[in-house]
Amino acid sequence: MKNVLFLIIAFVFITSCSTLSRKRDQPTPLNPLEAVQDSxxxxxxxxxxxxxxxxxxxxxxxxxxxxxxxxxxxxxxxxxxxxxxxxxxxxxxxxxxxxxxxPMNHGIIGNNWYDKFEDKVIYxxxxxxxxxxxxxxxxxxxxxxxxxxxxxxxxxxxxxxxxxxxxxxxxxxxxxxxxxxxxxxxxxxxxxxxxxxxxxxxxxxxxxxxxxxxxxxxxxxxxxxxxxxxxxxxxxxxxxxxxxxxxxxxxxxxxxxxxxxxxxxxxxxxxxxxxxxxxxxxxxxxxxxxxxxxxxxxxxxxxxxxxxxxxxxxxxxxxxxxxxxxxxxxxxxxxxxxxxxxxxxxxxxxxxxxxxxxxxxxxxxxxxxxxYLQSRNINAGYFDRSDFRNKLNNALIEKYGFDDLISNISNDQIFFNKVNLIKNTINPIDLEHFIASTIIDYTSIDKVYTRKALVSGAMQDGIGTLIQNGFHHKRSGDVIYVLEPAVISYSKTGSTHGSSxxxxxxxxxxxxxxxxxxxxxxxxxxxxxxxxxxxxxxKISFPNAAxxxxxxxxxxxx
Known part of the structure; x- marks a missing residue:
């Protein structure tokens, strides 16, 4: 008898561990979804x-x-x-x-992004x-x-x-x-x-x-x-x-x-x-x-x-x-x-x-x-991020005397080094304006948006609205740039994505x-x-920030 009882208990235990269906074993009072037969x-x-x-x-x-x-x-x-x-x-x-x-609400602003609070790139x-x-x-x-x-x-x-x-x-x-x-x-x-x-x-x-x-x-x-x-x-x-x-x-x-x-x-x-x-x-x-x-x-x-x-x-x-x-x-x-x-x-x-x-x-x-597009006489190209960073650093040195004002550049966003801005009494709004007015003249950069512009009101153009919807006030950077159509920062083979x-x-x-x-x-x-x-x-509630x-x-x- 004990052996039979043991086998029964063992079978129940194994069955309960084999799936996630244990929640269905609980008493289930009527809920709204049960009442809707056409769901x-x-x-x-x-x-x-x-x-x-x-x-x-x-x-x-x-x-x-x-x-x-x-x-x-x-x-x-x-x-x-x-x-x-x-x-x-x-x-x-x-x-x-x-x-x-x-992303402006759910906060997932990239696959990886620079966390300004932890001072590192996170997944x-x-x-x-x-x-x-x-x-x-x-x-x-x-x-x-x-x-x-x-x-x-x-x-x-x-x-x-x-x-x-x-x-x-x-x-x-x-x-x-x-x-x-x-x-x-x-x-x-x-x-x-x-x-x-x-x-x-x-x-x-x-x-x-x-x-x-x-x-x-x-x-x-x-x-x-x-x-x-x-x-x-x-x-x-x-x-x-x-x-x-x-x-x-x-x-x-x-x-x-x-x-x-x-x-x-x-x-x-x-x-x-x-x-x-x-x-x-x-x-x-x-x-x-x-x-x-x-x-x-x-x-x-x-x-x-x-x-x-x-x-x-x-x-x-x-x-x-x-x-x-x-x-x-x-x-x-x-x-x-x-x-x-x-x-x-x-x-x-x-x-x-x-x-x-x-x-x-x-x-x-x-x-x-x-x-491939270039081979078909269609405007396209490649953006060199390293060259971009060097040019921007040189511009900052010429303007401020040093270049340690940027913590990170990633996902087409520029993050300021807030500690050094405070240390050198540099107004972040002034720095936003300077960088935006400088990099807009760089090859392959089509548009530039500053944090001040993105948080102060609704964008009027289509791409600006897309940028704003992807901008999280706490997690995103201070200046965002947009590359020209079909211009990417990637290898010369294959495809990529990420643009507007x-x-x-x-x-x-x-x-x-x-x-x-x-x-x-x-x-x-x-x-x-x-x-x-x-x-x-x-017939259920929308997600809480929908x-x-x-x-x-x-x-x-x-």
Whole structure:
């Protein structure tokens, strides 16, 4: 009898540790979401890192009917959706999608930024108060603590008294953590190098659920270290440039950035499992993991709405390395189309058609390679930050007699050394004016904004408004400069992003599923409108600093 009782207790214990579903074991009194029968059982947020809007149209004829086209044809498409702030980077993008507001409020002003109070550059999700779970490296020391406002996912947890299940998944830590928010059950990201595992942090849990440990034990990452060749005959990739060109960067150990790529052969010189991040298989392993989370955590199985936030980040790594016009990018999106198709199929099977809602967008776009644009007689160029710093230092020496007035220049922002300003009785407003009037004459600088101008009133021009929306009064710098269109501070190969130009701000926005109309609109929408729209669908409070508005034409009127 004792043996039987022991086995029963052991089984219950193991089952309780295998998932995050313990919250569902509690008595669950009726809550508002249970009373709304037409609400989705699961919301799925998909963010595709560095996805320009035109990737939907450029590759449309090659997409299957079950991936991007299913969302476009069966749901609602916003064709004029933009970021309403600068800088257009991964962390501010993800934070703004889920908070419904811009960096001026949520405080994520970059992927990294100079902290004037700590006098050092900090990482948006870095947190020394936590430790990694599933890893012993610093890659697990992450949390959303630096995000100052709530997310749509936080609001769902608050509305349901913590009974909703919220999980964030991505290759990148910030792509999982910021969407999942502060109150999430879990956020998982991929650790490359010699590990090839999905990990988390003690901010969320003390140990990985058993299903995550089991997934890692499958060594999926090992399976994806194979040859990457084009999905279809390479001559059919007519939406892209030639395979061999001067505008792409080959992986270490390969002379030219041309197909095929033998990943197993290249891994030793390219970070071992980290190499997967810069291939389409990084998206595939995220899809694998998201489907496993969907099944093992039984998401969308009851009347309390859950939220699964998935970010596909390999598109960004590939875009940076090979560029907007590369066959590598085209092939990546054709393969991502297949991954999205099988993810949607899993949602159909596990949650049921009509029981879930999906939105798909991007955290930013990307510029076409300036050297390539120059070869086509289009204005473009490169900005030398080191040369800029030297010129500015010389100007400060000539004006003030010394140059130690600047603490940091990063993210196109200039931070003053306030201690030295006080020591030398230099008025910061005067210094702002001097630097602004000086650097506006430098080659490739198009516009300059001072702290005084940004905090004293609303900007009148479009780019000024974007700068102001991305300016956090406490965290941002003292002078901000804007480069000319298609001018970047980057290598001569690949693509980058971060600007206020339309190639960086214009991104896809698709809604699909429960509560969503079919159709499309070319009316301008902004990225901060997504969270209020989903909040309206779920009939819950907006995130606490939301400044966006629900897109009413997307939602079926109840």
């Amino acid at each position: 989705p059982k699961l919301v799925v947020g998909i963010v595709v890192d560095q996805m320009r809007y035109d990737y939907l149209s450029r590759f449309y004829h090659r997409y299957s009917e079950d991936g991007f086209k299913r969302l476009m044809k069966g749901g609602f498409q916003l064709t004029n959706n933009h970021y309403n702030f600068v800088p257009t980077y991964t962390a501010p993008g993800h934070a703004s999608i889920y908070t419904g507001t811009s 948006n999700a870095g947190d020394d108060q936590v430790i990694g779970v599933g890893t012993t490296s610093d890659e697990g020391r992450m949390s959303p603590r630096r995000m100052l406002t709530t997310t749509i996912t936080d609001q769902l947890e608050l509305q349901t008294q913590g009974r909703a299940k919220v999980i964030g998944i991505s290759i990148k830590d910030r792509g999982a953590i910021l969407p999942a928010g502060h109150a999430a059950d879990a956020a998982y990201w991929f650790e490359g190098s010699d590990q090839g595992n999905f990990i988390s942090s003690s901010f969320y849990m003390d140990q990985l659920p058993q299903w995550v440990t089991d997934f890692n034990a499958l060594k999926k990452a090992e399976e994806y270290l194979k040859t990457w060749n084009t999905l279809y005959p390479i001559e059919t990739y007519t939406a892209s440039g030639s395979d061999l060109n001067d505008f792409e960067k080959a992986p270490k150990g390969k002379q030219a950035a041309v197909f095929p790529y033998d990943l197993n052969k290249l891994k030793a010189e390219n970070g071992n499992y980290s190499l997967i991040k810069a291939t389409p298989y990084g998206n595939s392993i995220v899809a694998d993991f998201a489907i496993e989370a969907l099944k093992k955590e039984e998401m969308g199985k009851d009347s309390i709405a859950d939220f699964l936030a998935v970010s596909f980040s390999s598109t960004d790594y590939i875009g940076h390395q090979y560029g907007v016009n590369s066959i590598e990018i085209e092939d990546t999106y054709l393969r991502l189309d297949q991954d999205i198709a099988r993810f949607l199929k899993a949602l159909d099977e596990e949650v049921g058609k009509g029981n879930y809602t999906v939105f798909l967008t991007a955290d930013h776009g990307a510029v076409n390679n300036p050297a 130009q339309s190639y960086d701000t214009h991104v896809p926005l698709l809604f699909y599923g429960n509560g969503i109309n079919q159709g499309s609109s070319s009316k301008r929408t902004e990225i901060i409108d997504i969270a209020p729209t989903i909040s309206s669908l779920l 400044t966006g508005n629900p897109i009413s034409e997307v939602l079926i009127k109840s």
